[in-house]
Amino acid sequence: MTLAFSLFMTEAILVFSPHGSPMRRFSHKVKVRVHWLLQCACLLCAVLGLAAILYNKHLQGKPHFTSWHGLIGLLTVCAVGVQSAAALPLVYHSLAKGWSLAKLKRYHAASGLVAYLLGAVSLLLGMSSVWFTASVSDGVWYLVALCPTLCGLIVMNQVTSAYVAKKRLQS
Secondary structure (H helix, E strand, C coil), X not given: CHXXXXXXXXXXXXXXXXXXXXXXXXXXXXXXXXXXXXXXXXXXXHHXXXXXXXXXXXXXXXXXXXXXXXXXXXXXXXXXXXXXXXXXXXXXXXXXXXXCHHHHHHHHHHHHHHHHHHHHHHHHHHHCCHHHHHHCCHHHHHHHHHXXXXXXXXXXXXXXXXXXXXXXXXX
């Protein structure tokens, strides 16, 4: 579920990328719908993964959320849930009286970036577990750890270039 979560969330953000997205020729409205569908799939994977972990820990009689990976993972699932709910005023702008659409988009992008980075940190912490490090060699571990790191940098560049640069131009 973690891999699907990461894939869906990365693709949902990069749908708006003008450089590498297969969606670049579609209208903004279509991109928003695809983003929404991918984020729903991301949230579903996060909730199902959390439920499976909770159920497995319950069956084995192990304590919940005792590691940094577990705590950051729980925080990530909560952040993605809140982020998804907070996106409703972007779709139904009448819900956000007194807020400009541009300001809502900036806040949504910034908080979405934080949720994405929390997911990347959770994934890296999971790769630092005793089980994972015993399962792979050092070289493979570094290659696997490079994936969420590079994806995080790409997503950070996408979000900052799309919103921070525009804000500077407006000032």
